[in-house]
Amino acid sequence: MISESEHRAVVDFLYREARLADEGRYAEWEALWTDDGVYWVPASTDPAADPDRHLSHVYDNRSRIATRVKLLQSGYRPSQDPPSSMRRLVSNIEVRKAEGSELIAESNFLLAELAVQAKHEMHVWAGRATHRLRWVDGALRMCRKTVVLINAAEPLPNLSFLI
């Protein structure tokens, strides 16, 4: 069992992470990662999907997370310049302990994105996120974030923002 206060801290972390991604606060979002962070968006909903054998949408180690953020910060990415207008809802949160002091939080999300870079299309993204969290210097940090989109294997429009 995890304590009420620890559960509260996890929920606060998920809300904050969602808001920083929605608002394009890239440096603050990047600071939520541990040094060994892995950010994974598989290209299928199959639980057997394996990033070492199958192509993913995103499988970033910490250095590639930094590159992803740098591109967004450059102001020269036509696909996020101007940035999409976004708001996401995070819900159905379930938290459990992992080995050591790490925590695993699973949640559903629904994200509305207005892609304003070309035709001003409204995109809806939905799926389940799994955050693996660790206490670092008294604050929660994420060491793994996996986002399984319900339509991961379907044709997707640009996903160059932070999901």
Place this chain on the structure above:
Amino acid sequence: MSEPSTEPISYDALVQDERVHASLYTDPRIFADEMDRLFFRGWVFIGHESEIPLPGDFVTRPIGTQPVIMARAMDGQVSVMVNRCAHRGTMVCSEARGNTRTFACPYHGWTYDLTGELLGVPYPTAYDGRLDKKTKSLGCAARVGSYRGFVFACLGPTSVTLEQHLGVATGLIDRACDLSPEGEVQLTAGWVKHRCSSNWKMLPENDLDGYHLGFVHMALFKSVRTQYNRFTGDEKSVKGVVRDWGNGHTEIDWSPAYDGPFEWFGTAASDVVGRYVAALQARDGAAVMARRVFEGPPHALIFPNLFLGEMNIAVVEPVGVEESVHWHTPMFLKGVPEFDRRLLRQSEAAMGPASFLLPDDLTITGRNQIGLHSRRTEWLELSRGVHREHVDAEGRRVSHLTDETTNRGFYRQYRKLMTGA
């Protein structure tokens, strides 16, 4: 709303040597003609044999706007057939891939074998012996051919063979396959599909455009060092070339700008690379091996829908006149599975909706699509570098990396097929 025009479309007028008309990207009648003349009566890429290695293996996918099944029969032969029941038109198979002995229609249970032949129908007595099973197959492609594992088909009737269609561009496929010590590539990592709001032709045109790199991809080049940075300097210092191989097959060749081997791969020093080089050398000799690892893979279009994107294979799927999908998968080299993980990560960086290159390209093609609705300015320029192309000893047109030789080659073939010339 104005009435749709009923005037016949003149592709000779719309596709000129140095410019093309905007209606090619916006007119639904032209899209319908393309689906007929290019994607039904013309040769198109369907899939790769490594996707269906075993008897009974199949994949389903759209070819143009038609649902198609590619399957390996019990005798090992590859069949390409339309995914449409001969009875009431139902899409017979809804899975993306799998292994089966038969395809059974979910509507009334008509059952077909792996070559598309009708095996049986429930309650057959009602047909009173008048149902000729031979004429009720899943419509098989008129012609199917395979070149080094790449399966192509012509769904409708044609007098053109695959050999004639590919012509000398087999050399581009060879350049990819010969990088494998076993001479084969494997497309087993699965496909990522990237949707965009532009006409399908924008995708191959952009894939073969060497002019846009320093503009559309500036964020990447400013953020990290890539093998493409060298193609963004001043015009005279850019050393790559473009080539038109004929029949619409075109190429950007980066290798004239490389300074050493494996620049296309990003690394040259490891035990695995050492063993790889030794395997290539044992097969090809030192000189050919050295050329292969220097030049690297092709960056080429096999007209109209297969893009050999260096260590990626991409396919262009037209969906509607203003919508298309870019599919891609990494090109694994048989014999060096140790490269696979690196190739997966490179593929994710280059292509797909969350990559560092393609989202920016497809944003631009989406903006092109908006601009092309202008009635005041109706033409797209295609003249860049026309005065400085030359024909090389192999009969290919060659020019500066940033020249539109590639897309002029695309449109020469397009005009030929669309006019039936």
